[in-house]
Amino acid sequence: MTVSVEVAAVRDFLAECTPFDELSDDQLTLAASRVQIAYYRAGESAGILDYANPCLFVVRSGAFEVRNNEGQLLDRLEPGGYFGYPSLLTGDEITNRAVVIEDGLVYQIDAETFQQLRTVSRPFDRFFNQAHAKRLRHAVRFREQNYQLTRRVGDLPARVPVTARPDQTVSEIAALMTVERVSSVMVIDEDGQLCGLVTDRDLRARVVAAKRGSDTTLAEIMTIDLSSISAESLVFEALLLMTEHNIHHLPVTAEGKPVSMLTTTDLVKAQKSDPVFLIGEIGHQDTVEGLQQVARDIPELLRSLIRAEASADQIGRLLTTVTDALTRQLLKQALAKLGEPPVPFAWLAFGSQGRRDQTAISDQDNGLLISDAVTRGDDEYFLALARYVNDGLNTCGYMYCPGDIMASTDDWRQPLVGWKKQFLRWINQPSSKALMHASIFFDMRCVFGDEKLFKQLQQTVCEAARGNEIFLANLTANALKLTPPMGFFKHFVLEHSGEHKNTLDVKLRGIMPLNDIARIYALSMGSEQVHTLERLQEAVDRKLLTLKDARNLTDAHEFISRLRLEHQGEQLREGHKPDNHLNPSSLSSLSRHQLRDAFAVVTHAQAALRLKFTHGLM
Amino acid sequence: MLKRWAVQLRQRRYLARCQGTAMARYLGEEIPDLQDDLHQTKYLAVDLEMTGMNAQSDHILSVGFVPVDHLRVVLKGASHQLVSSDLGVGQSAVIHGIHDRDIDDAGDLRAAMDRLLDALQGRVMVLHCASLDLAFLQQACQKLYGVPLLVPVVDTMGMEDQRLQRNSSGQHGQSLRLSESRRRYNLPDYSAHNALVDAVSTAELFLAQVSHRFGQQPGRLRQLPTVMRW
Numbered sequence: 001m002t003v004s005v006e007v008a009a010v011r012d013f014l015a016e017c018t019p020f021d022e023l024s025d026d027q028l029t030l031a032a033s034r035v036q037i038a039y040y041r042a043g044e045s046a047g048i049l050d051y052a053n054p055c056l057f058v059v060r061s062g063a064f065e066v067r068n069n070e071g072q073l074l075d076r077l078e079p080g081g082y083f084g085y086p087s088l089l090t091g092d093e094i095t096n097r098a099v100v101i102e103d104g105l106v107y108q109i110d111a112e113t114f115q116q117l118r119t120v121s122r123p124f125d126r127f128f129n130q131a132h133a134k135r136l137r138h139a140v141r142f143r144e145q146n147y148q149l150t151r152r153v154g155d156l157p158a159r160v161p162v163t164a165r166p167d168q169t170v171s172e173i174a175a176l177m178t179v180e181r182v183s184s185v186m187v188i189d190e191d192g193q194l195c196g197l198v199t200d201r202d203l204r205a206r207v208v209a210a211k212r213g214s215d216t217t218l219a220e221i222m223t224i225d226l227s228s229i230s231a232e233s234l235v236f237e238a239l240l241l242m243t244e245h246n247i248h249h250l251p252v253t254a255e256g257k258p259v260s261m262l263t264t265t266d267l268v269k270a271q272k273s274d275p276v277f278l279i280g281e282i283g284h285q286d287t288v289e290g291l292q293q294v295a296r297d298i299p300e301l302l303r304s305l306i307r308a309e310a311s312a313d314q315i316g317r318l319l320t321t322v323t324d325a326l327t328r329q330l331l332k333q334a335l336a337k338l339g340e341p342p343v344p345f346a347w348l349a350f351g352s353q354g355r356r357d358q359t360a361i362s363d364q365d366n367g368l369l370i371s372d373a374v375t376r377g378d379d380e381y382f383l384a385l386a387r388y389v390n391d392g393l394n395t396c397g398y399m400y401c402p403g404d405i406m407a408s409t410d411d412w413r414q415p416l417v418g419w420k421k422q423f424l425r426w427i428n429q430p431s432s433k434a435l436m437h438a439s440i441f442f443d444m445r446c447v448f449g450d451e452k453l454f455k456q457l458q459q460t461v462c463e464a465a466r467g468n469e470i471f472l473a474n475l476t477a478n479a480l481k482l483t484p485p486m487g488f489f490k491h492f493v494l495e496h497s498g499e500h501k502n503t504l505d506v507k508l509r510g511i512m513p514l515n516d517i518a519r520i521y522a523l524s525m526g527s528e529q530v531h532t533l534e535r536l537q538e539a540v541d542r543k544l545l546t547l548k549d550a551r552n553l554t555d556a557h558e559f560i561s562r563l564r565l566e567h568q569g570e571q572l573r574e575g576h577k578p579d580n581h582l583n584p585s586s587l588s589s590l591s592r593h594q595l596r597d598a599f600a601v602v603t604h605a606q607a608a609l610r611l612k613f614t615h616g617l618m
Numbered sequence: 619m620l621k622r623w624a625v626q627l628r629q630r631r632y633l634a635r636c637q638g639t640a641m642a643r644y645l646g647e648e649i650p651d652l653q654d655d656l657h658q659t660k661y662l663a664v665d666l667e668m669t670g671m672n673a674q675s676d677h678i679l680s681v682g683f684v685p686v687d688h689l690r691v692v693l694k695g696a697s698h699q700l701v702s703s704d705l706g707v708g709q710s711a712v713i714h715g716i717h718d719r720d721i722d723d724a725g726d727l728r729a730a731m732d733r734l735l736d737a738l739q740g741r742v743m744v745l746h747c748a749s750l751d752l753a754f755l756q757q758a759c760q761k762l763y764g765v766p767l768l769v770p771v772v773d774t775m776g777m778e779d780q781r782l783q784r785n786s787s788g789q790h791g792q793s794l795r796l797s798e799s800r801r802r803y804n805l806p807d808y809s810a811h812n813a814l815v816d817a818v819s820t821a822e823l824f825l826a827q828v829s830h831r832f833g834q835q836p837g838r839l840r841q842l843p844t845v846m847r848w
Contacts, residue, residue, distance in 0.1 A: 007684075007693055007818050009808040037691035037818075039803075039825035041833060061806045103804045103829075105822060108690070 006032050010107065013060060017080045019127035027120055034113040040064075040100040054094060055108040056128075057084040062104015063588075069095045079104075085128050088114050153233050153252050153262060161251070161258045163188050166195065166219035170207050173198060173218060184249045186258040187222050193256045196222030199249055228253045229262070232534075234317055236275065238262055240325075275301060275318050282325045286333065288392045291326060295396035298322060299572045302360055306569040312561030313533060316357035323353055323362065326396055327389065328448045334388040341385070342378045343371040346449035350405060354443040354530050355515065357561070360568035360578040363399040364390060365440055367412035367419075369453055374415050386413055403437060416453060420460050427464045430474035439478065442519055443530045458528055466526025469615070475523065476613040479516035480606055484599035485509045492584050492596075500581040506567075507580035510560040513602050514553060517609055521545065524613070532557060544612075553605055556598035563587070563595065622651050625768065632765040640732035641763035647739040650770055652840040656828065659839055661686035661772070662737055663744040663821035665813045666751045673753035677701075681730045682813030683737055684821050686744065689828060691821045697737065698814035699730040731758055738769065742839065746796050746820045748773035774799070774820055776843035777827045799823055803830065 011032035014020040020028060036055075040062070059081045066075040066083050074096060077083060087094045088111055109117075118125040162180045164173050166187050173185055177200070187196035198218055206212070206221040228251040229238050242250050242264060250262045278297060285291045301322070305315045331347060351365035352358045368386050370378075386407035394400050407413050414422070426438045442461070446454035465471060485493040485504050494502045504510075518535040525542055529535045533554055539545040545553075568578035584592055633645040650659055664683040670676030678701050685695035702725065745751050748771050759767040778799045782790035792798070796819055797807065803826035808815050831837075 007696060007814060008812075009806075009815050009818065010693060013806075033693055033696075035693045037693070037822060037825070038689065039805075039822060039829050041829045044833070061804055103826070105805060 010035055010037075014058070014107075017058065019121070019124045022123035022127075023117065023121055027117060031109060031113065031117060034109055036108045036110075038106050038108060039104070040106060041103050042100050044100045054087045054111055055084050056082060056088060056114045057098070058082055058107040058109070060105040060107050062100065062106075063102035064104070064106075065099045065101055066096050067099060069097070076101075082128075082131065084108075085114075086132050089128060089132050153229055153231050153235055153238050161186050161261050163258060164198070164218055165189075166222065167217050169214065170198075170203060170212075170216045170218065170221065171214035174203060182261075183263070184261060185218075186251055186261065187218050188258060194226065194228060194251055194253055194258045196224050197226055197249060197251060198222045226251065230254060231259050234314060236318065237321065240279065240321060275322060278322060279325045282322070282329050285329060286336075288330070288333070288395050291329060291392065292395050292397075295326065298397065299360065302565070303569050303572055306565055312558050312565055313357070315565060316352075316355075316359065316561070319358040319362075320353055320356040323358055323398065324349070324447050326398075327366070327393065330389045330392040331385070331448045333392070334385045337388070338381060338384055342375075342381055343373045344450040344453055345370045345382065345385075346446045346451070346454040347389070347407070348454065349445050349447045351440040351443055353447075354440070354445040356445075356531050357515075359561075359565060360572060361580070364393050364401045365405045366390075366401075366407050366447075367405070367444075368407035368414075369419055369446075369449075369457060370413070370415045371450070371453055372415045372417050379413075382413055383408065405440070416457060419457050423457070423461045424464055427461070427468060427471045430471045435474055435478055439475070439516065439519060442523060443515075445530055462523075462526040462528055465523040467524065469613075472520060472524050472613045473615065475516075475520050476609055479513065479520060480610060482509060482513050482516070483606065484513065484602045486596065486599050486603065492592075494584070495581075500579075502585075503581035503583045505580050506560050506564050506582050510599065510602060511557065511564065513606065514557045514560070517553065517602075517605050520609060520613060549605065549608070552601045556601040559594055559598045563591065622653075625649055625651075628768055632768060635765050636763040639763050640735040641759065641765060644735040644739050645768065649768065650740065650742050650839065652770065652838070652844060654839045656832070656837045656839050656842065657689060660741045661744050661821070661824070662741040663691070663817045663824060664734070664751065665746070665816035665820060666754055667813045668754055671750065673757045676754075678727060678730070678754055678758065680813040681734055682815070682817040683734060684814070684817050685737065685741070686821050686824065689825055691818060691825065693818075695737065696814060696818070697733060698812065699725060699733060701725065701727050701730050727758060728762055731762055742770045742772055742844070744772045744774060744820060744824050746773070746799075746816070746823070747775045747794075748845070770839065770844055772824065772839075772842050772844050774823050774827060777824075777831075778802075780843055781827070781831070796820065796823065800826075803827070 006029050011028060014032055014035075015028060020031060023031065037060070042062075059077045059079050061079055064077040064081070064083065065073060066077065067073055075081070075083065083096075083098055084094075086092070086096070118128070162176065162182050162185050164176065164185045164187055166189065177183070177185060184197060184199040186194055187198060189195045196218065198221065202221055202223065207214075207216055212221070227241055227245055227247060229241060231252050231254050238250055238252075242248070242262075248264045251258050252260045252262055278294065278301060281294045282291060285294060298319070302315065302319065305318060310318070327347065327349070335341070346369040348354075348367040348369055349365065350367065352362055353365060366389075368382055370382060374382075390400065390406045390408045400406065405412055411422075423441070426435060426441070442465075444458070487493050492504055494504060496502075515532050518532040518539075521539040521544055522529050522535040525538065525544065527535065527538050529538050536545065536550045536553055540547050540550045563582060564580060567580075567582050571578045584595070587595065629645050629649060633642055636642045636645070662683050662685055664681070666678050666682075667680040668676050668678055680698065680700045682698045683696070685692045752767075752771065755767055759765060774796075775794050778794050782792055782794075796816065800819060800823050801807070803823065805819075805822055805826060808819060828837075828842075
C-alpha cells in the first residue's frame with residue numbers, strides 16, 4: 001500500500017515559514033506535494049525568473065538577490081525568503097531577475113497552486129499582497145536614490161583644471177579663459193598650492209566695473225579666502241558646502257593642490273536625492289515641532305542607505321551631515337528667538353558627530369565655545385541658547401547625553417580660556433582615570449559659529465598633544481583596556497548574562513578600540529583630523545603606520561561598522577530600538593569568519609600601539 | 619556500453635517474455651539513449667530500504683522514488699511504498715525504523731515493483747551507491763517478471779567520486795556518503811530518513827552535481843558515469 005506521499009523534510013520546512021504556518025494541515029500538505037525543487041549555482045541568473053511559467057519561489061538554502069531590469073537591488077533573500085510572487089499577483093510580465101549569490105535549493109510552487117492557496121487562506125493572500133506593496137515602495141525609493149549621492153567628488157568626470165600664477169595679468173587670463181572655454185581659473189603659488197580663484201564674475205565686478213586696467217595682476221583681484229573640498233569627500237558634502245555659502249565654483253584639491261573644479265552644473269544631477277531633500281526640508285523649519293517631523297524620516301533614510309549598499313563610512317558621513325543640519329537649524333531658530341549673541345561663539349560637536357560616523361543610535365555630545373570677551377552677565381543668553389538646542393535635539397530623537405556632555409552643562413559651556421585650561425589639564429596632568437571619559441573630546445569639530453575661535457582651541461590642543469609621551473602613554477593604557485571579545489581558541493567571548501546574553505557589543509569591543517587607535521596616532525602627530533579613516537591615512541602619510549596595516553584597520557572598521565548598521569537596520573525594520581549587541585549565531589558562517597579576522601586586526605594593532613606609545617612605562 | 623539498436627533488440631526480446639505485466643508496459647516505452655541531451659532527459663531518483671546487504675538472502679522493505687523533469691524535482695510524482703514480507707524486519711529495524719507492525723498492512727513486493735516500473739517508463743534511474751540497490755531490483759525483476767531490468771542508471775556516488783578525484787588528481791579520501799556529499803553543495807541536512815526522503819536527497823544531489831559540472835552548457839547522458847544495466 002502507499003503511505004502518504006508528502007515529503008516530511010519539505011513540509012516541515014514550509015511549516016516554519018510565514019505565511020505557510022497559517023495554513024491548515026490539509027492545505028500545507030497540498031502545498032508541499034506541489035513543490036518542485038531546483039538547484040542554482042552562484043553567478044547564475046538566467047532561467048530563474050524568466051522561466052516560462054511564473055511561480056512562487058521559496059529559498060530553501062543559499063542566498064539570492066532580486067534586481068530590476070535596471071540592475072537595482074530590490075530584495076536580498078535567505079532561506080525562507082520569497083520571490084516571483086509579484087507577477088503571480090498582477091499577471092504582469094516578469095521584469096525583475098534573480099541573481100544567485102550563494103549556491104542553493106529553491107522550492108517552486110506553480111501559479112495554480114498559489115492561487116488556490118490564496119483563495120482558501122486569507123492570511124496567505126494578505127501576506128503576499130503586503131509583501132508586494134512593500135517591495136513596490138522600495139523600488140520607488142531606489143529609483144529616487146541617485147547614485148551621485150554616495151559617490152566621491154573624485155569619482156565625478158572632471159577636466160584638468162586651468163591654472164594661473166598670481167602675477168599674471170587679467171588680460172592674459174581673460175584670453176586664456178576664452179580659449180579654454182572655462183568660467184574660472186585657479187591661481188597657484190610657486191609650490192603648486194592653491195592660493196586663489198578668479199571667475200568671470202570677478203573680471204566683471206572687480207576689474208571692469210571697478211575701472212581697473214588690463215594690466216592688473218590676479219593677486220589684486222582673486223578671491224583668497226577660499227572654500228575647497230578634497231577629492232575624497234562625498235559629492236553630497238560638496239553640494240551642501242556650495243548651497244550653504246552660495247558659491248558656484250568649488251575647487252577640488254588633494255594635499256592643497258588643485259585637482260579639478262566642481263561647478264553647480266556638475267551637481268544639478270545629484271540634487272534629486274533623499275538626504276538632500278531632507279536637509280532642504282530641515283532648512284525650511286521655523287519650529288522644533290517642524291524639525292521633529294522631518295527627523296522622523298531619518299530611520300528610513302538609514303534603511304534605504306543600507307539597502308542601497310552605501311558603505312558604512314558613507315552612511316556615517318551622511319547621517320552626521322543630517323545631524324549637523326538639524327543642529328544648525330536649531331541654532332538659527334534660537335538666534336531668531338534670543339537675538340544676536342553678545343559675543344562670538346562656536347558650537348562644538350564631540351564623539352561620533354565630531355568623527356562623522358554616526359549610526360542609528362546617537363546621543364548628543366556637544367559643547368559651547370565662547371569668545372573670551374564674554375562677561376558674567378552674558379551666560380544667561382548662552383545657557384538659554386544651549387538649552388534650546390539640547391532640548392530640540394532631544395525632541396528630534398538625539399537623546400540627552402547620559403554623561404551630560406552637552407552645552408547646557410556649565411562645564412561644557414566655557415570661554416576659550418576655560419576650554420584651553422580643561423584640555424591642557426587632560427594633556428599635561430593625565431591620569432588614566434581622568435582621561436577615561438575625556439577621549440571623545442579629542443574628536444571635536446565646529447558645527448556652527450566662529451570657526452576662528454575653534455581653530456585657536458584646536459591649535460592649542462594639537463600643539464600640546466604632539467609628541468607628549470606621558471599623555472600618549474596614558475591614552476594608550478586606557479585604549480588597551482577594551483579588547484576584542486576573542487577567546488584563546490579563536491572563539492567569541494559572549495556576554496553570559498543580562499539583557500544582552502549571548503551577544504557581542506561590537507561598538508564597545510570593536511569600533512571604539514579602532515577609533516582609539518586612530519585617535520592616538522592623530523594626537524601623536526598633532527593632527528587636526530578627527531575622522532577615523534582620515535586619521536589612519538595621515539598616519540600612513542607620515543610613516544607612522546604601514547600602508548598594509550592602515551588598510552587592514554580601514555577594512556576592519558568598515559566591516560564591523562557595516563555589520564552593526566545592518567543589525568540596526570534590521571531592528572528598525574522590526575520596530576525595535578536599535579542597539580550595538582550582535583548575536584554571532586545570527587551571522588552567516590562567512591560573516592563570522594570575517595568578524596574574527598577583523599577582531600584579529602584590532603588585537604594586532606593594539607599590540608603595536610602598546611610597543612610604540614607605552615615604552616615600557618605601563 | 620550498449621548501442622541503441624542492441625538495447626532495442628533486448629527490449630523486444632524481454633518484452634515477449636513478460637506480456638501483460640507492468641514490466642511489459644515499461645519495455646513498451648522507449649528507453650533513453652546515452653546520446654540524449656542530459657538537460658532534457660527525464661529521471662527517476664530511487665531509494666530502497668532493505669533488511670540487509672545481501673540481495674540473495676535479504677529483501678526489500680520499502681521503495682521511495684521521485685521524478686526529475688527538466689532538472690527539477692517534481693514532488694507531485696513522489697511515492698513511498700512499504701513492502702510486506704513473511705520474513706520480518708529483524709535487526710535492521712534499528713537502522714531504518716520500520717517495524718513489523720508498520721508493514722503488516724503494507725502491499726506485497728509485486729505491487730511496489732509494478733508501481734516503480736510504471737513511474738520509470740521513459741526515464742533514467744538515479745541512485746546513490748547504485749550497485750547495492752540495483753542488485754535487489756534485478757533480483758526482484760527476475761523473480762516477479764522473469765526478465766532483468768533494462769535501464770540506464772546514473773550513480774550520484776560515482777559522480778561524486780569522479781569529481782573529487784578530478785579535483786585532487788587522484789585519491790581524495792573524502793566521504794562519499796549521501797549526507798556528506800550533500801554538504802559539499804550547500805544542501806540542507808534532513809533529519810528524518812526513509813526511502814522517499816533519501817530519494818529526494820539523491821535527486822537534489824544530482825541537480826547540484828549536474829549544475830556544478832555543466833551549468834548552462836549542453837551535455838550528453840554518456841558524459842555522466844552512466845551504466846546501461848540489465
